[in-house]
Each structure stands twice: as structure tokens, then as C-alpha cells.
Amino acid sequence: MLGEERITTYCGLDCAKCDYKEKYNCGGCVATKGNPFHGKCELASCTISKGKRFCGECEKFPCELLNKFSFDKEQGDNGVRIENCKKLKNEFVKEGREGLNPVCYCGLNCDFCFLGQWCGGCRSDYNCCSFATLFEDKKCPNATCCNEKKIKGCWECDELKSCNKGFFKNDNAFTMKAYCLLIKKYGEQVYSETIKNAVANGVDYAKDFDALGSTEKVLEALEKYRK
Structure with missing residues (x-):
């Protein structure tokens, strides 16, 4: 599947920049199937249950739950993870469509x-x-x-x-x-x-x-x- 290696979290956070990765020897969100150092992640469970690879691929993105986490007063990131999801999704779309016929089977363009x-x-x-x-x-x-x-x-x-x-x-x-x-x-x-x-x-x-x-x-x- 396109871009699999670039998806390290479900919600858009950057595993490589996470302060807890080394501190708690965390294997990462996707690598642990939504069970990082702090235990089962609600966002990860939601994403997995819908058969999506990350939140940006969901039809309801950005949903109430993602906004709740991203703009949490204590643990939030002020929307950074949401923007990361948008950026990653746009990259996949651009790469997926490159050189392809834009006319769909049904006639839409x-x-x-x-x-x-x-x-x-x-x-x-x-x-x-x-x-x-x-x-x-x-x-x-x-x-x-x-x-x-x-x-x-x-x-x-x-x-x-x-x-x-x-x-x-x-x-x-x-x-x-x-x-x-x-x-x-x-x-x-x-x-x-x-x-x-x-x-x-x-x-x-x-x-x-x-x-x-x-x-x-x-x-x-x-x-x-x-x-």
C-alpha cells in the first residue's frame, strides 16, 4: 500500500520527535498496534476498527475525538497532529494520481x-x-x-x-x-x-x-x- 513506511502513528503525531520514545522504551503507536507506553489508545482503536491506516484517511476527519485529543489543554498539540494528517494525506493523493487518467469509470473527472x-x-x-x-x-x-x-x-x-x-x-x-x-x-x-x-x-x-x-x-x- 502506498506510503506504508511513512505512517508511524494513527493520529498524526511524530513518533521520531516524541519525548517518551526513549524515556519509556516505547515501540511506537503503529508498531504496537495502538498500545504504546501508556496503554491502549482510544484514537488508535477507532482507526483500526474502521480499517484505516491513520486518522487522515477517515471520512469523518477531523472528528470530534481527534479534535479533543489535539486541543486538550494539558496533553494537546494545538492542532499539529491534524495538520500532519492533512499533509500526509495530500502527499499520498498526489503520488497516487501522478500520471493517471483522471476520468473515473462512471464519467466523473x-x-x-x-x-x-x-x-x-x-x-x-x-x-x-x-x-x-x-x-x-x-x-x-x-x-x-x-x-x-x-x-x-x-x-x-x-x-x-x-x-x-x-x-x-x-x-x-x-x-x-x-x-x-x-x-x-x-x-x-x-x-x-x-x-x-x-x-x-x-x-x-x-x-x-x-x-x-x-x-x-x-x-x-x-x-x-x-x-
Whole structure:
């Protein structure tokens, strides 16, 4: 898994700089599976129970519990561990997405997703797709389906227009299908350039196309921004 050797604590503290490491011969937070010198850690237990490697990978980051520890009047660090988690997560996202196709299986574009700083993308080694977390296996049905059919994306599927899997069950399914239909017609590069042009002209990628209400209207709007 990407960056495993850089994760020494669950909450973002720096083991190497901890004053207690040598004093109490502490093996470290992750190395002891959340049982450092002072005993079982509540934050570590929470992270492990959710199947995360560190707090920064959690959908609820920064949660109430992490804030409680980080801003504790006696033992807190005034938010340093939270910032460390953000920094580490951003590094993983950047490395995970480097050189990869930003167009997701469903037609979304990672470069303009509001969670782009949180997720490496469904094609990366650092896939933290928030939609996938809704499912028991933590896998997006659209990505799974495309991989099973050995196709690059939903736009290559003959069942696209009638499909109701994964993202296509949502209220804004018509927007996703419009993206896929545009890709099917012009290709991924033209689609990405179209979205880039739309955003440059003030379009809110996460909201404005959804507000149009139908696949036909979204396609019509996209055509206006296609170069």
C-alpha cells in the first residue's frame, strides 16, 4: 500500500520527535498496534476498527475525538497532529494520481471533483472514493462492473442508457450519463477539456450540471463549452 513506511502513528503525531520514545522504551503507536507506553489508545482503536491506516484517511476527519485529543489543554498539540494528517494525506493523493487518467469509470473527472484533495481516484493505488465507502466491500459498483467487463469506462458499455448500477441509481444519474455520452462521442481528452473550459467560465462542476435536470440538457450545456 502506498506510503506504508511513512505512517508511524494513527493520529498524526511524530513518533521520531516524541519525548517518551526513549524515556519509556516505547515501540511506537503503529508498531504496537495502538498500545504504546501508556496503554491502549482510544484514537488508535477507532482507526483500526474502521480499517484505516491513520486518522487522515477517515471520512469523518477531523472528528470530534481527534479534535479533543489535539486541543486538550494539558496533553494537546494545538492542532499539529491534524495538520500532519492533512499533509500526509495530500502527499499520498498526489503520488497516487501522478500520471493517471483522471476520468473515473462512471464519467466523473477527478481533477474537478470536490473530493479531489482527499482521494487518489478510482484508478489509482490510493482510491478513497467516498461513494465506494457506502458499500460493504468498499468498492464502487461502476468500477467493479467495468473491470469485470474489461472496459475502460461506462461509456463503452451497451447498457449505459438503461443502467441503474452504482452512481446511476442517484438522483443526478442523468449528469453522469451525459458525461459518459460525451466521452463516447468525442473521447476522454475532449471531455476533460470541455469540463476545464466550463469551470474556467464559472460553472460549478459539482452543482450546475445537476441543476439542469436531464441528460439532454446537460449534453446541450456541455456542447457550449466544447472547443
